[in-house]
Amino acid sequence: MMFSKDYSDSPADLLLDLIHSRMGLFYENGMRDLALDKLVPLMAERGINSALDYYYFLKYGQESETEWRRVETALAVNETYFWREFRQIEAAVAYLLPRLFKDNMGRNIRIWHAACATGEEPYTLVMAMYEANLVDNIPVEIFASDINSKALAHARAAIYPKRSFRAMEQRIKEKYFTPQDKDRYQLVDKIREKVEFFHMNLLDLERMQRIKSVDIIFCRNAFIYFSPDSTKKVIDGFYDILNNPGYLFVAAAESLLKFGTRFELVEIKGAFGYRKTSDE
Numbered sequence: 001m002m003f004s005k006d007y008s009d010s011p012a013d014l015l016l017d018l019i020h021s022r023m024g025l026f027y028e029n030g031m032r033d034l035a036l037d038k039l040v041p042l043m044a045e046r047g048i049n050s051a052l053d054y055y056y057f058l059k060y061g062q063e064s065e066t067e068w069r070r071v072e073t074a075l076a077v078n079e080t081y082f083w084r085e086f087r088q089i090e091a092a093v094a095y096l097l098p099r100l101f102k103d104n105m106g107r108n109i110r111i112w113h114a115a116c117a118t119g120e121e122p123y124t125l126v127m128a129m130y131e132a133n134l135v136d137n138i139p140v141e142i143f144a145s146d147i148n149s150k151a152l153a154h155a156r157a158a159i160y161p162k163r164s165f166r167a168m169e170q171r172i173k174e175k176y177f178t179p180q181d182k183d184r185y186q187l188v189d190k191i192r193e194k195v196e197f198f199h200m201n202l203l204d205l206e207r208m209q210r211i212k213s214v215d216i217i218f219c220r221n222a223f224i225y226f227s228p229d230s231t232k233k234v235i236d237g238f239y240d241i242l243n244n245p246g247y248l249f250v251a252a253a254e255s256l257l258k259f260g261t262r263f264e265l266v267e268i269k270g271a272f273g274y275r276k277t278s279d280e
């Protein structure tokens, strides 16, 4: 038994606090065992058998950065699929892109998918742009990040299992994918090459400030795993790097209004999003 079940000021507590401050992930009491169970195999591989030793290893160890990559991958919940909560993507493609393009005299429109998991979300946006005949008419830069390196490798390879297609029309699947084997499909290059993927921890606010002039951010279904405090830090960071006006889309279940945000809730063609409109 590596972890004591009493978390008050226990080494397990210390470890989960460290993970929370680094990655934003927050585990309610009922979820703490689950999170700790995911770390046990990592500890075993390192020959570490106590939460306290693992805490010190992650905090001060020479190989801590390598180990954090493993922790990030082990703890991430990468559930995603094509055409998920499509209304927001449709609103961005059909309404925001043409408008931003016109208002900004034809400069590139910059879109960031900030917790993209295995890439279905940014690729959905590109396919929607193709479907709307916008790819050759509106210059966009689409970049996508996640904290989970393994998910990013999957996103770059762009080979997807059947479950990724559960909300996508067969017609679109046939148009943009080729069968790879019995159960998997390869995304065509013209969609793949439109998205640039990179590793990024959203709680790395210093690094976030180096991402400049973004027009639209999608960060959906990540804040549900964050504490309110971490969510607030990240949305404040988003606010700073967005252009004015700029737009943020979170998932329907992730209202930001309780955070006293400077963003304004807006409805765009039946989808809800947040707009930065400041006079600063």
Ligand SMILES: C[S@@+](CC[C@H](N)C(=O)[O-])C[C@H]1O[C@@H](n2cnc3c(N)ncnc32)[C@H](O)[C@@H]1O
Pocket: 022, 023, 024, 025, 076, 077, 078, 079, 080, 081, 084, 114, 115, 116, 117, 118, 121, 145, 146, 147, 148, 151, 200, 201, 202, 203, 219, 220, 221, 222, 225, 251
């Ligand atoms: C459920 S997926 C959401 C994927 C996609 N946005 C969607 O809505 O379908 C949540 C993603 O958030 C990522 N994530 C969790 N904590 C993160 C952090 N601190 N920085 C960046 N990404 C993080 C996870 O790795 C995971 O891939």
